[in-house]
Amino acid sequence: MADPRTSILDERLKGISRIIAVSGGKGGVGKSLFASTLALILAKKGFKVGLFDLDFTSPSTHTILGVGDVHPKEEKGIIPPQVHGLEYMTITYYSGNSATPLRGADVSNALIELLTIVKWGRLDYLILDMPPGIGDATLDLIRLIKRIEFLIVTSPSQLAFETVKKLASLLKGVGMPVIGVIENMKMTQSKTVRKQTEALGLVFLGEIPYDREVEGAMGRTDKLLDTAFAKKVKLSTSKILNPTVR
Amino acid sequence: MKVRLIFYDILKLGLQVGSCMHEWALAEAVISAASEAADKEGLRRVTDVRIRLGELQQVEQEVLEFALSQLKTGQLKGARFKIEKVKARLKCRACGYTWVFNEKELDESMVEAIHFVPEVAHVYIKCPQCGSPDFEVVEGRGVWLLSVRGVK
Numbered sequence: 053m054a055d056p057r058t059s060i061l062d063e064r065l066k067g068i069s070r071i072i073a074v075s076g077g078k079g080g081v082g083k084s085l086f087a088s089t090l091a092l093i094l095a096k097k098g099f100k101v102g103l104f105d106l107d108f109t110s111p112s113t114h115t116i117l118g119v120g121d122v123h124p125k126e127e128k129g130i131i132p133p134q135v136h137g138l139e140y141m142t143i144t145y146y147s148g149n150s151a152t153p154l155r156g157a158d159v160s161n162a163l164i165e166l167l168t169i170v171k172w173g174r175l176d177y178l179i180l181d182m183p184p185g186i187g188d189a190t191l192d193l194i195r196l197i198k199r200i201e202f203l204i205v206t207s208p209s210q211l212a213f214e215t216v217k218k219l220a221s222l223l224k225g226v227g228m229p230v231i232g233v234i235e236n237m238k239m240t241q242s243k244t245v246r247k248q249t250e251a252l253g254l255v256f257l258g259e260i261p262y263d264r265e266v267e268g269a270m271g272r273t274d275k276l277l278d279t280a281f282a283k284k285v286k287l288s289t290s291k292i293l294n295p296t297v298r
Numbered sequence: 299m300k301v302r303l304i305f306y307d308i309l310k311l312g313l314q315v316g317s318c319m320h321e322w323a324l325a326e327a328v329i330s331a332a333s334e335a336a337d338k339e340g341l342r343r344v345t346d347v348r349i350r351l352g353e354l355q356q357v358e359q360e361v362l363e364f365a366l367s368q369l370k371t372g373q374l375k376g377a378r379f380k381i382e383k384v385k386a387r388l389k390c391r392a393c394g395y396t397w398v399f400n401e402k403e404l405d406e407s408m409v410e411a412i413h414f415v416p417e418v419a420h421v422y423i424k425c426p427q428c429g430s431p432d433f434e435v436v437e438g439r440g441v442w443l444l445s446v447r448g449v450k
Contacts, residue, residue, distance in 0.1 A: 056331030056332070059327055063326075129320050129323035153431050154420055158420065162415050165417070168324065169414065171323065
């Protein structure tokens with residue numbers, strides 16, 4: 053007995069130039085905010101961008117983007133709706149705002165199901181907002197999508213960086229490319245995370261100071277793109293803005 | 299008369315699939331997996347493909363069959379697709395109670411959500427005995443490829 057869904061995944065993703073998983077070892081370091089802002093910046097630059105929220109048990113990109121009453125179209129598969137210029141996919145189209153208690157195998161199944169039925173078409177970038185850590189979603193992406201690239205977000209906390217080390221070690225061990233590390237919510241001048249990142253042999257993409265304005269921009273993408281946070285996201289990712297350069 | 303009826307049935311089904319139906323995407327996966335399995339077994343011509351459909355996902359069998367018939371090419375062109383349906387059996391992890399999924403107990407929007415992503419069943423279904431959403435789908439979740447047979 054075989055699961056037929058995994059046979060079609062390369063076909064489903066073949067029109068996408070770059071698939072970037074925004075990951076991190078810990079929750080609360082700003083992965084979803086970073087992923088959403090990066091996707092919006094890339095779309096504003098004129099790229100064709102998809103954003104896929106893979107944090108099935110605690111999705112939040114729909115709140116960040118202020119997604120209203122939109123739903124995917126059913127057309128020989130699922131076509132993600134356009135939200136603020138992004139082709140946007142989230143499990144909340146099906147779960148609403150209710151609690152979605154999923155165990156590991158369920159997360160895996162939901163991920164494979166959505167990768168099977170969603171038809172992204174041609175995209176310059178697909179940004180994946182990952183759940184924290186090295187659980188099922190991360191392991192499945194490593195197993196199923198060989199050309200995925202990881203971008204790691206951390207906070208200045210050593211607790212967060214310890215988990216970055218574990219994530220980086222896993223990715224290195226299986227030969228997955230890491231674009232670099234972003235230090236988010238920075239409140240001091242400390243260079244510790246930069247040094248530790250470089251000691252791991254990874255690229256330090258930049259630091260983003262803690263921005264009080266961001267909370268007031270939830271659900272307002274125009275306001276979000278105007279924050280100091282968004283400007284720093286743009287600056288720190290300028291090197292990866294070319295869809296053909298990996 | 300009978301020919302005309304069959305023609306209109308096929309046309310109706312075709313319009314259904316053409317206009318919507320995500321079963322098409324699942325059929326593409328089945329074709330791709332069956333073709334891979336045939337290559338692995340060195341089959342020149344596939345005669346039979348057996349598929350299991352779990353009732354939790356509520357896949358429209360007719361639509362899936364129609365999509366498969368439209369998508370089969372190459373060594374699968376002459377293949378017959380045999381579909382067997384399996385009831386969705388759920389088991390509560392909290393109290394151990396086992397029950398069978400019945401879509402009539404849910405409203406239409408819930409059934410539709412489960413149709414697209416069966417795991418959201420954990421949002422809409424609770425154990426009838428203790429009320430826990432922490433249950434296991436013992437069998438009958440979605441689409442499985444059971445076997446691919448043919449001529450070498």
